[in-house]
Each structure stands twice: as C-alpha cells, then as structure tokens.
Amino acid sequence: MSQVGIVLISHSPKVVEGIKDIINQVAKDVPVELAGGTEENEIGTSVEKIQAAIERVHTDRGVLLIYDLGSAMMNAELAVEMSDYEDIEIAEAPLLEGAYVAAVESGMDKSLGDVKKACENALKNG
Structure with a gap:
C-alpha cells in the first residue's frame, strides 16, 4: 500500500x-x-x-501540499487547479510542524483526509 505524498512549498529552497x-x-x-x-x-x-x-510524489493515496506564506498558497492553488489529479489537498498548517506530523501520519498509512487533519492540528495537539 502506498502512502500519501507530501509537497513542501517555501519561498526559500533552504x-x-x-x-x-x-x-x-x-x-x-x-x-x-x-x-x-x-x-x-x-x-x-x-x-x-x-x-x-506533485508529479514526482503523487501516489494512489493522494498528495498533501504544505506551504509557508500567502503567495505560496496562491501558487499551490494554481498548481492544484492545473493538475489532472483530483486527490490533492492544501493544508492550512505551519510548515515545519505540519510537515513533521503529516510525514509521521503518512508513514502510518493514514488516508489523505486523516493526514491533512493531523497536519492542521499539529500545534493544537503538540
């Protein structure tokens, strides 16, 4: 079984x-x-x-996008709209904490919805 793919989007490659x-x-x-x-x-x-x-990381479980700042969100939304995939979600979460939790949840073979929810709750539960 595959895992949810994760794309980290930031204004800085570093x-x-x-x-x-x-x-x-x-x-x-x-x-x-x-x-x-x-x-x-x-x-x-x-x-x-x-x-x-998205193309490199897409699996049959879908892809979760996590971004840092507002204009990154706009570009993430554009990328989703332009994609042929229906199973891409954008998380409203802090990039570091959200990505960490999302990766752990994906590694536990959770669904895209569950990974997104845990990611978005990263600071509430931490």
Whole structure:
C-alpha cells in the first residue's frame, strides 16, 4: 500500500531542504518532494516547481501540499487547479510542524483526509 505524498512549498529552497532533513529522521520512506524558491532558486515560489513536485510524489493515496506564506498558497492553488489529479489537498498548517506530523501520519498509512487533519492540528495537539 502506498502512502500519501507530501509537497513542501517555501519561498526559500533552504527552508524546505532543512525541513526534509528533519522529516527524514522520523519518516524516511514517506514520499516528500520540495518546491522551494523560484525557477532561478531565488526567494519566491513557482507554480511550475509545485506542479513538478506533485508529479514526482503523487501516489494512489493522494498528495498533501504544505506551504509557508500567502503567495505560496496562491501558487499551490494554481498548481492544484492545473493538475489532472483530483486527490490533492492544501493544508492550512505551519510548515515545519505540519510537515513533521503529516510525514509521521503518512508513514502510518493514514488516508489523505486523516493526514491533512493531523497536519492542521499539529500545534493544537503538540
């Protein structure tokens, strides 16, 4: 059985790389892809990077997108709208804490809905 894929979206490539390093300490086998920075690896976000990350990480369990700031959310929404997949969700959660909890939950073979809910409750339960 596959696990929910996770895409980490940040204005900084370094931020998502660091978060993935932390996640790998607890959930090495969970599919996690990064969409940090612009196409030129500057500060910002890229719809194309998000779309490519979704393609790389998509499983039959779906994909959860977790982002850092408002404009990243807008690009995440655009990427979802442009995607051919129906099973992509965007979490309203803090990037680090949410990603950590999402990875643990995905590693426990939880559904996309359960992973998203746990992610969004990361600070409430911590």
